Amino acid sequence: MSETIYPMLINGEKITTRKSFDVLNPSTGQLLGKAPEIDTDNVQYVLKSAKAGFDVWSAKTPAERKTIILKYADILAENSERIIKLLMAETGKPRDNAEYDFGMLDNCLRFFVEEFERLDQPVLHDPDDRFLHYIQRQPLGVAVGMLAWNFPLLNVAYKIGPVLASGCSVILKPSSYTPLASLEVAYLAKEAGIPDGVINMITSTDHHVTQGLLSSGIPAMVTMIGxxxxxxxxxxxxxxxIKHFSVELGGNAPVVVYPDADIVDAANKTVDLKFANCGQVCVSPNRCFVHESVYDEFVAAARERAASLEMGPLVSDKARQYVLGLVESAVADGAEVVCGGKAIEGDGFFMEPTILSNVVSKMKVAYEEIFGPVLPIIKYTDNDDEIALANDTVYGLAAYVFTSSLSNGLRAARDIQAGSVCVNEPHYSVQLPHGGLKQSGLGKDCSRYSLEEYLTIKRVSVLIDK
Structure with a gap:
């Protein structure tokens, strides 16, 4: 057990407060460290600091920012082992998952600094040939980011990448479940030469206190993953x-498996993504619609694949109890447990990888976001509209389709209401836009589309002297 307090970072200073909260290791349930509870005075201090940081950072040339950002990426790489170990401890992630999570810092910092150089500032047509019109892109201002716990450093990377490249500043609040590795990442900003106030990292469990960040007129952007x-x-x-928003929110990702799909391949890829990070992934398959003619084959292949998996824990016992409750509710309503379905006894918040068959869409496990290691498999027939089934949700973050038919794949990609649709293989990368439709949010992470959200578009018209 550790009583170590990890300070917040405000204006380049490591700051603690009178109160702190515990951070547990979900693999053991034991205390890992503590983080400060921000108070109202420091809320005001961080807002003023971020504004001052923006003034300094936005005044630097893109070339100056690039040199500092790349140095920051190098310094993070030099400290990777220490940060990855801490990340594994506070999340329970296996090493390969933690390395991927940490690796997104380097990917995003380097991608966005290069993507900034590829942005255009076009000249616009003037029908009377009297003006030179052009677009000027400028940094938006101070951003406030509220982040989730499932991929702590990936979530930090998704924000600081475009923030730094665009010339903005940011106040980040990582989840109170997993703030420690994120704080260590923030501490290294000063060593890289990032000006004070550009990256600020605060911690809290009290939403009423941190509402002061949101209600302030200083932030130009509010962004969130949750x-x-x-x-x-x-x-x-x-x-x-008036503020800009970019929020990536809940998901209820459908998988549609057509009878002409490679069934074993579809089952393997669905299971691998479903149980990655113990099912705690926003784009995780949540409802798997399989045609009746291949249903039993898919269930058998999925069960075999799941039997070979090793998972880390859920983030907390509260999260585990919620997921177990979804399983119990589904079974009470007629679902069958193909495998798993129980908590794993012993230390930590572990649960068996669980597959449910004979699920129907009206069950809670099919219409609520699970965020845990449970795969519900739903049978559909030729009389069903599989696209309508996939769209029967308030969410629209991600979707997956398996088929050998080009027309099936393209039709599903066109008609499924989701921010991303992957046909025959789940795929995510920093150059691809990530975000949702409907109640899954607005705006994008990753890609040039995310970078553009941190930049204003100013139209300039200059009268041509004749």
């Missing part, structure tokens, strides 16, 4: 002034 309910609360608290 639940839809949390997103609505954040956006509601922010509407005291």
């Amino acid at each position: 639940s839809t309910r949390g997103g609505l609360e954040v956006m509601n608290s922010s509407t005291t002034s």
Whole structure:
């Protein structure tokens, strides 16, 4: 057990407060460290610091920013082992998952600094040939980011990548479940030469205190990765002034397996993504629709694949109890447990990888986001509209389709209401836009589309002297 307190980073200073909260290792349930509870005075201090940091950082040339950002990426790489070990301890992630999580810092920092150089600032047509019109892109301002716990450093990377490249500044609040590795990442910003106030990292479990960040008129952007309910609360608290929003929220990703698909391949890829990070992935398959003619084959292949997996823990016992409750509810309503379905006894918050068959869409496990290691498999027939089944949700973050038919794949990609649709293989990368439709949010992470959200578009018209 450790009583170590990891300070917040505000204006380049490591700051603690009178109160702190515990951070547990979910693999053991034991205390890992503590983080400060930010108070109202420091909320005001971090807002002023971020504004001052923006003024300094936005005044630097893109070339100057690039040199500092790349140095920051190098320094993070030099400290990778220490940070990865801490990340594994606070999340329970296996090493390969933690390395991927940490690796997104380097990927995003380098990608966005290069992507900034590829942005255009076009000249616009003037029908009377009297003006030179052009577009000027400029940094938006201070951003506030509320982050989730499932991929702590990936979530930090998704924000600081475009923030730094664009010339903005940021106040980040990592999840109170997993703030420690994120804080260590923030501490290294000063060593890289990033000006004080550009990257600020605060911690809290008290939403009432941190609402001061949102209600302030200083932030120009509020961004979030989390639940839809949390997103609505954040956006509601922010509407005291005009702000930009980029929020990636809840998901209920469908998988549609057509009878002409490679069934074993579809089952393997679905299971691998479903149980990655113990099912705690926003784009995780949540409802698997399989045609009746291949249903039994798919279930058998999925069960075999799941039997070979080793998973880390859920983030907390509360999260585990919620997921176990979904399983119990489904079984009570007629679902069958193909494998798993129980908590694993002993230390930590572990649960068996679970597959449910004979699930129907009206079951809670099919219409609520699971965020845990449970795969519900739903049978559909030729009389069903599989696209309508996939779209029967308030969410629209991600979707997956397996078929050997080009027309089936393209039709599903066109008609499924989701921010991303992957046909025959799940695929995510920093150059691809990531975000949702409907109640899954607005705006994008990753890609040039994310970078553009941190930049204004200013139209300039200059009268041509004749």
